[in-house]
Amino acid sequence: MSPVRRLTMAMMSNSFSLKHGLSLWCPQTPSLNRANPSLTSIKFRSFQRCYAAFANENREYVIVGGGNAAGYAARTFVEHGMADGRLSIVTKEAYAPYERPALTKAYLFPPDKKPARLPGFHTCVGSGGERQTPEWYKEKGIEMFYEDPVENIDIEKQTLVTNSGKLLKYGTLIIATGAAASRFPEKIGGNLPGVHYIRDVADADSLVSSLEKARKVVVVGGGYIGMEVAAAAVGWKLDTTIIFPEDHLLQRLFTPSLARRYEELYQKNGVKFLKCVSIKNLEAGSNGRVSAVKLGDGSTVEADTVIIGIGAKPAVSPFEKVGLNADVGGIQVDGQFRTSIPGIFAIGDVAAFPLKIYNRMTRVEHVDHARRSAQHCVKALLSAQTYTYDYLPYFYSRVFEYEGSPRKVWWQFYGDNVGDTVEIGNFDPKIATFWIEDGRLKGVLVESGSPEEFELLPKLARSQPLVDKAKLQNASSVEEALDIARASLQFEAAV
Template identity: 80%
Template sequence: MSAVRRLMASILNSLPTKHGLSLWCPRADSLHPTHQPSSVGFSGFRRSYVAASSAFANDNREFVIVGGGNAAGYAARTLVEHGMADGRLCIVSKEAYAPYERPALTKAYLFPLDKKPARLPGFHTCVGSGGERQSPDWYKEKGIEMFYEDPVTSVDIKKQTLMTNSGKLLKYGSLIIATGSTTSRFPEKIGGSLPGVHYIRDVADADSLISSLERAQKVVIVGGGYIGMEVAAAAVGWNLDTTIIFPESHLLQRLFTPSLARRYEELYQEYGVKFLKGVSIKNLEAGPDGRVAAVKLGDGSTIEADTVIIGIGAKPVVSPFESVHLNTTVGGIQVDGQFRTSIPGIFAVGDVAAFPLKIYDRIARVEHVDHARRSAQHCIKALLSAQTHTYDYLPYFYSRVFEYEGSPRKIWWQFFGDNVGETIEIGNFDPKLATFWIDSGKLKGVLLESGSTEEFQLLPELARRQPFVDKSRLQNASSVEEALEVARTAL
């Protein structure tokens, strides 16, 4: 930082600033708090932070973002757009890289080396939403201070300071917690840390998995959710013997209906993927070389494997912030509709935020890239302005697999809304399929496989407006196109 910038930062840091103030400590059973008027919420509370001091490792202290994922990258971009980043913003992360579009790690990043796999800097934030690529140089050019590979270990709310793993003491004015999630792991005592056992959360994890795939023959994937489906598709591209194991009765049980899951399972089986459903795992066994060699099931049988990928879910990273109000029902840090915690000047966004899901009148925590982007943008705009409207998120999930060169069939589906009520399924995989969720006559959610751009654009409108639909007309539709037209006319 130049001498002039240091002087300006020192002056700015000695001045009081305005912050969004949560006058309500959100609770899971209260979605309709009574807030003070915005003039009180944003101007009635004054915070100050200490001028430049050698005691603190960061020069930029007005805004500090903890976390280096997508939420952090989009928050940084929003601060830049408002002219509030240069010399004011510090990001501290456990990652070795600038924020990137994490979904790539289980999709194009795992493509075989001869099928044009994705690599950094190609998928840095914010290319996933069509924005400018924020490479490490971008942060330098914008005057943003970055601390890599140094996660925060604790926060002192009274002193407004953070301690990092390396012992750095950081000062903040406004703190944005964007620590995201970490993978759920098998215990070490049952083989969860054996060589050849992989988890995927960051670039280093994906690189390690690719190294195994290059010499693998038999791959076992534990988990039938997003990670399981996407990694299995990549393993097929490597021409590997691939088995998916999970305790549920069908794939992606939290979203797919049994009949919808069956269609995807049949498609995967056409690619040679094998399924073991409704089974438990006792432990992972090592071979003579110490690497994983087999998966032992609860019934005593074993499945040979030289590479095992565990995809059994994730949990929010909240341990450094236990002094901030946590939500024991959905996990994460409780926030209001502006992503303000119960502690003035502290915010939480992305996977870690337990927020009011306005459209369905409940508290939710969403682990998805779309929410990471939108929550970060909403939070920063609320922090910097008198914006007082509640975050109004529409749940959205998607997956893309088998997209590599030479694949006979690409799979791309999108879902919007809430998967409640009864379902109506139309079509099949040649080429389209749609599932509609209807509750008390209203269309609550819709999933579309292999739709056109125009058809995909219709889905969020249907899910948000929740029109009453004629079920008999929908059930009698002869094609996906006809079914979508029935739903469109209901609007």
């Protein structure tokens, strides 16, 4: 084979024909001059110098972010035979992607309660898949850049610059940067020693170190993080108080009646509640660590450890120029997770996507969506899949699961929490709440259900059958209520 022919083939192998007509030619690279081999040699040496400036060898696909979405996307690339030598992942994390929900659950258990630790919960064990350890990524030919977040993007040149100064080239880019914990401002004590936020393993490790020495714990926030962290603190036998401005736990989902059941359970475990209160600032003691939470009315609550769980914000920097959604936050995408920029996609917590079942734009911070959006996006990218992402909202929580707990609690919710509600059961042993709008079942939550009952919930929420509200209200048990809902589902299927 002639030198020119070899040169041509080598350059063609590094110029990927991608969707939307993108390529991986090095910016400012002269075109190949077939008529003058000597000139070609000079120009190719210029090309090599430019090409070698890129830190990543795998340049066809680049994923930015190291959470669940990135891990499940990587698995889908592998399943399609498109990872080896083609895929790079760049992340601020020090670890390979892992199942993040563990951080506010089993990871916080005391040493005698068998706490979760890596590599036990690497992606994709949360869905029954293969554990993707760092060795797995090496074996699959996936190039990993750890602890080096992306700081800048050049859309025209299809390049990224990392915090350490690395220049990365991409043909197709998948943004999977997730969300960052909302923080208290520094001026009111948000960065004091002993004040914690949880988004990654380092955060959880820091909190565990505090819990080992803690006596009085204050959890700020009555949502998922607050409930799960407070339950873990009970396992350490610590004086625990939850503070939040709403009038009941998990206000965005729970009804007041349902929340009261959970609050009673927590109180039986020694947790105290301060509801409908505001926080003025966090106070430091003589040692510089947090010592108290000062409320809006001037009163204080002693604390040597404070956990802030007041929500999260999509981690859109430095990708604002890709196109944001002003209403729900995050990066605007379509039903295939394509952004407005050809060749750039966004998945997981950071994606603002069309929620097909309810015909509205949304952004979902949940592990189930992270998994599904990643798989849908990569399948659409690599195959003939063209159907719109059709996600069914799903939320769950598990608390008090450690050894010795008098009662382990696990609830699941599917659908939309709109309309009137019907609550059935006494919480112990189980309880169910149904949301009904215009006669149709829109959402359902079951606490302590059986596997068969949990399997029924998404079928009900997606089908939204007409249901007799009066019959549900008169049901004597959760089992009877679910049988009524199941019968409505079967009736509609037969019509």
